[in-house]
Amino acid sequence: MTSDSGFACSCCGAHHPELPLNYTAEAPAVWDPAFADADDCLLSPDQCVVRGRHYFVKGLIEIPVIGSDDVFSWGVWVSLSRENFSRAADLWDSPGREGEKPYFGWLTTELPVYPATPLNLKTHVHTRPVGERPSIELEPTDHPLAVEQRTGITLDRVREIAAAVRHADGA
DSSP states (O other), X not given: OEETTOEEXXXXXXXXXXXXXXXEOSSOTTOOXXXXXXXXXXXXXXXXXXXXXXXXXXXXXXXXXXXXXXEEEEEEEEEEXXXXXXXXXXXXTOTTGGGSOOEXXXXXXXXXXXXXXXXXOEEEEEOOXXXXXXXXXXXXXXXXXXXXXXXXXXXXXXXXXXXXXXXTTOO
């Protein structure tokens, strides 16, 4: 989802036609492309296993945009225990899975737009109906990401994030 009005970029000064309201990480921070051919590793759009010992699911940290009906989201990876990952995998295509109690996990996605790393923030993974990514709830802390999830962000903050993400590689 994007805003129709676009935004004037604070990094390069250009007007970009779309203001993205979501960003996603392709893999957990611990993933290495060399794992792709390993028998004990898996990376799908929704689940990841590293060396048969570390288990991850992808979900959304949703942040309300203050003064609008919009929601900004980060597509992030969360580590789960082997038991919780197995349970989530068993129910992945099962109607009613949203009735599951939340799974505890650790955030395993780096988001460089924050001054302090969000890696290893405590989370609760809320399963949603089949076809919907889980909702990731951060435990309340003073980390800026957790504060934003609790209190919301302004459209100016969304623009700031867009500029930082767009120019993360120095372009």
